[in-house]
Amino acid sequence: MGVIDIEELDFANAAEADQRELFDLQVDWWTKAMPPRRLPDFSGWVRRNQTPEGNWGRARFLVARENGHVVGYAYGYLPTTDNTHLVAGSTIVGEQWRRRGIGTALLRHALRLANRDTAGVSWIPGDSEGARWATRRGFTVVSSLTLQDLVLTDPLPEVGEVPPGHRLVQWTGRAPDDLLDAYVDALNTTGDQPMGDSPYELATFTRERVRQAEDELLAAGGEVWVVLALHGTEAAAVTVLHRRLSRPSVGHQQHTGVLRAHRGKGLGRLVKAHLLHQLTGFEIIETETNTTNEQMLRINHSLGFTDRLITVDLSARVADLML
Template sequence: MGVVVEKLDFAAAAQVDRHGLYEVATAWAAEDAPDREQAPVEAYIAMWESRNDLGFEPARFVVARENGKIVGYAQAEVSEAEANSHLALVTVVVRPRHRRRGIGTALLRATPSLLDRQTVIESWSVGPGEPGDHFAAALGFRVVTSMTRQRLRLTGPPDVAELPAGYELVTWKGAAPEEFVEAYVEGLNAIAGAPFGETALDHAHNTVESIREDEAEALSDRWVVLLLHEGSAAGVTVVERKSARPEYAEQLHTVVLPAHRGKGLGLLIKSRMLHELDGVETVFTRTSSENVHMLRVNHALGYEDQYTYMAVQAKTADLQA
């Protein structure tokens, strides 16, 4: 019996199939990145069941089965937000011993069946020189950006610089207070000015309504430090913790609005954030490799570079060739 490619409804999937996906993902990681610590199955399931931090919907899957067992999968995430309605985030993973048999190509060719009106796909998990890099290049994908993954082990909160005159900090955990939610949205959307290469991904489409929707559906803890200047947004930083690994957190967005840059405020708000993270032992973050300033800020806080990875892009129509 050969390999069969079919859709999988993750929400209704049996436990054996959910664990089958996890086994494929960890088998890939163990060979291609043996030095990276593996997350438990609960963390993967939580990730696949929930929106990502950019508002993309839970993952949709096509899987490759051999004798009923999942040996590879393609996952696609799409967004209901108009700003990213053209884009799907796609990951293709095949067990190492099943590679070079056309399974990855078959999965990728089946991916458009998961999509609605998306005309572009990007994959943000491609390691330079790894099998996925060669696979993507052979199928005509182009590199659109590079990211640096960093890790900070918390041994104690750092000193926080004194705020310049006219500034104030507001912190919260969970939902944004009503009086600050508009400033919060303004701060988040200022990330549009950060370097992200040639990606088609729009990071700056937040609204008060979308923030409230995300908060209502949240499956994680979220901390926010908002910097205000005379009542208006001057900067913001956000950290999230999934319940499956409460000792780990992910540093998400950090931005200082253009009029307030050059004053060390990015370092200040990220330093202040590290005082908020009760129960967190390790913080991870991803930063554009082009964003030299933010990489330098992270190094000053004690973050260590772990690895780099790329985003690659292709047109959906090209996958059906």
């Protein structure tokens, strides 16, 4: 066993060999811990990590090397407006290098550089070695998500009738200027979704933030698909789906929400079903829902989604961690 060196890595300007070693470690973890329906393409994965994620900014990387080769890494985000108390990320160590303290060393180094009060980690399979590793160091499970997916086959689920006084509009790419205000209002209704004890504070959408998020996704080679339900000129419900360059055949369902005044009319299922009929070039749709959100889970099941995996989010005050 050689000496382990830990250093920051400028991912955007890193050598392709380093990027590929990071990618291989990530894919190995995905394959064993939470097998995806589709693995990402290397070039698309690189481009995504080079692109800011809205208020979260670009991912920052620390790497652990042995004899010059990357054997583990930590990556994280430091939000710049909302959630400025928080660093969010994860740590991955190649299987043959585990139990040597590399993950703990990466985490310790990353938290020192981040200098934030709270640390959070998401998308960890429940009852997994990764979750147990984190809890032994002082992290606490604060919420859980049910990952669901839908293999698109004919026939697609029926859309159903649009309630009287309502209409549906849809688009891809940037929201039309005349619908932007209604779109922002609809997105903000997702702020009352169940979050458990998560330290994450859901951001308030504004016209500027929506445009920034759209432009960043499109700049990274992605696409956005939206169905918006209107009552007159006012928002009633919305659903949003993203396609990433790294997995072009997979759609990731993002926000779905119904404004309080329009709930109980089936609009949540309606906009999601309508969206499925607009999509082209997709094979699989993935989504995640808080495990306590029984209504959305039922809606997804009615559309043909199946439960694939339960993941947990963990959090800790950095000062309380045992590193």
